[in-house]
Amino acid sequence: MADYDKGLALLQQLGGVDRPAVLDLFASVGAEDFGAEAVAFVYGGVYHRPGLSLPQRQLVTVAALAALGYARAQLEFHVTAARNVGCTREELDETIRLATGAPAEGGLDERTQRLVLLATHTATGGVAPELTDHLRALHNAGARHRAVETILHLAIYAGFPAALNALGRVPGAR
Numbered sequence: 001m002a003d004y005d006k007g008l009a010l011l012q013q014l015g016g017v018d019r020p021a022v023l024d025l026f027a028s029v030g031a032e033d034f035g036a037e038a039v040a041f042v043y044g045g046v047y048h049r050p051g052l053s054l055p056q057r058q059l060v061t062v063a064a065l066a067a068l069g070y071a072r073a074q075l076e077f078h079v080t081a082a083r084n085v086g087c088t089r090e091e092l093d094e095t096i097r098l099a100t101g102a103p104a105e106g107g108l109d110e111r112t113q114r115l116v117l118l119a120t121h122t123a124t125g126g127v128a129p130e131l132t133d134h135l136r137a138l139h140n141a142g143a144r145h146r147a148v149e150t151i152l153h154l155a156i157y158a159g160f161p162a163a164l165n166a167l168g169r170v171p172g173a174r
Contacts, residue, residue, distance in 0.1 A: 007044025014081035051149030058082035126165030
């Protein structure tokens with residue numbers, strides 16, 4: 001179970017702890033096997049896909065969770081995780097501002113800002129006209145693969161239907 005070991009190591013790095021609390025949650029309900037599979041798939045697989053840096057993955061995760069508005073514990077974990085992988089307070093503040101509809105204030109470079117906004121619109125259903133605008137801009141900037149990786153990454157946090165809706169709007173998708 002190499003993906004589990006790789007996932008556990010990353011989860012420990014992100015959370016800054018030896019024993020991630022999520023494992024205790026799964027154990028408390030008798031679902032240790034599901035917890036192991038989740039760690040292997042999410043943190044040992046998805047998080048290691050090429051296309052996004054670890055800080056970018058954390059910023060788009062924070063954006064999605066902030067946009068969803070109902071996953072406070074997960075948002076707090078991923079804000080900490082973002083800090084643990086080098087994201088600055090300014091980047092996180094800007095990410096949360098954008099995800100909650102506030103105007104940009106310059107805390108992110110343009111490409112990362114577009115990825116954060118893509119994450120926000122993907123999380124809220126993947127059908128907003130603004131999502132298409134961000135996808136087009138990322139495609140034109142040569143960042144189509146990063147856009148696709150952002151959407152695939154968010155299938156975990158925002159749900160498969162929202163991710164499929166967003167993938168259908170990627171330039172060149174059928």
